[in-house]
Amino acid sequence: MxxxxxxxxxxxxxxxxxxxxxxxxxxxxxxxxxxxxxxxxxxxxxxxxxxxxxxxxxxxxPLVPRGKVLRDLFILRFLAVERAVRGVFIVLVAAAVWKFSNSKDAVRRLFDENLKVVRPVFRHFHYDLDHSPVVGSIQKTFGYKHSTLVLVAALLLAYALIELVEAGGLWYAKRWAEYLTVVATAAFLPLEIYELTERISWLKIATLVLNVLAVVYIALAKRLFGLRGGRAAFEEERHSASLLEVETSAGVPA
Structure with missing residues (x-):
């Protein structure tokens, strides 16, 4: 259809x-x-x-988007929403890391107390929590220094800011946002691939595929970095799709 x-x-x-x-x-x-x-x-x-x-x-x-230009705008706004949701989630994670860094000892005591309570239950089902990878990862975080956790929270906040700036720019189809999205997304692709070598999950695969498609689509469709004629060809395509431009051209004698 x-x-x-x-x-x-x-x-x-x-x-x-x-x-x-x-x-x-x-x-x-x-x-x-x-x-x-x-x-x-x-x-x-x-x-x-x-x-x-x-x-x-x-x-x-006014240059009213229509046809292919309008479809491209819809896709950009879909990516903008995805970036915004991701940015807000990362902000929440950064806030959680910051809060954890200031109350690490209290969280550790609460975790250990609850672990003692649920350990017999899991043992009944022949699951050893003391050798669980998840429990081990959580316990490892308790060994991180306060300064390390603060640095992690700051880096997460910076990453979230990039995502939110991308979202705002893509929503309004700003060309600088398209460049920022391609560069920033491509920069994190090696990290996403490395994470897949550590542990494969459908969420990681879906995220990687979406980001690769976003980079390729935006770079080609928006003619970034001089691709397919660059900015001049992109502006010509936008204007040629305008109904008013079409009608104006139709009135020019051959």
Whole structure:
């Protein structure tokens, strides 16, 4: 099934109409009906009853994303939401590490007391908690210095900040955010691959695949680093997809 991104967006956000000052172009975007004047939507191309949302020279008309450009914007916003959720989660983890660093001894005593309580239960099911990898990893963290835990919390907070900045920039389709996302995501790919060599999980695999696809897609679709013609070709593609640009070109004699 093919998704009509233009009409889908218009149904959710409303149409975008504009009355250009240039008479020939104005007439191609305007129609008279029994119910009154109608203007062609710059996004979906349908005629909409009522006054236009804006007017002025054609060169001052808003560049309304449509077609492939609109689909790309939807994908960028999906990635923005994913980055935002991840950023908030990492902030919570950083806060937990910071709190743990200031009350490590109390947490250790509570953990040891609870471990004594549940140890007989697990032993009944022939599971030795004293040799559990999970318990061992938790006990290992109690040996970390306060300064080490503070450093970990700070690094996590810095990583979360990068994710949240990416999310905001991608939501508004900022080109600098696309570069930041590609560079930052690619920089962490070796670490994600290394983690898979330590322990494989479906979550790690899914995260790695999503990040690889995000890097490849953004770099190619947005023509970053000079790929596929670079910024000039990207801007030309954006403008060529604009309905107003199409109508303007149609009025130029061959």
């Amino acid at each position: 093919t998704i009509d991104w233009d009409r889908r967006t218009c149904a959710r956000r409303g149409h975008a109409t504009y009355a250009p000052d240039e008479a020939p172009l104005r007439e191609r975007l305007r129609a008279e009906t029994r119910l009154g004047e109608a203007w062609r939507c710059l996004r979906c191309g349908d005629f909409v009853l009522g006054d236009p949302h804006g007017s002025g020279p054609a060169e001052d008309a």
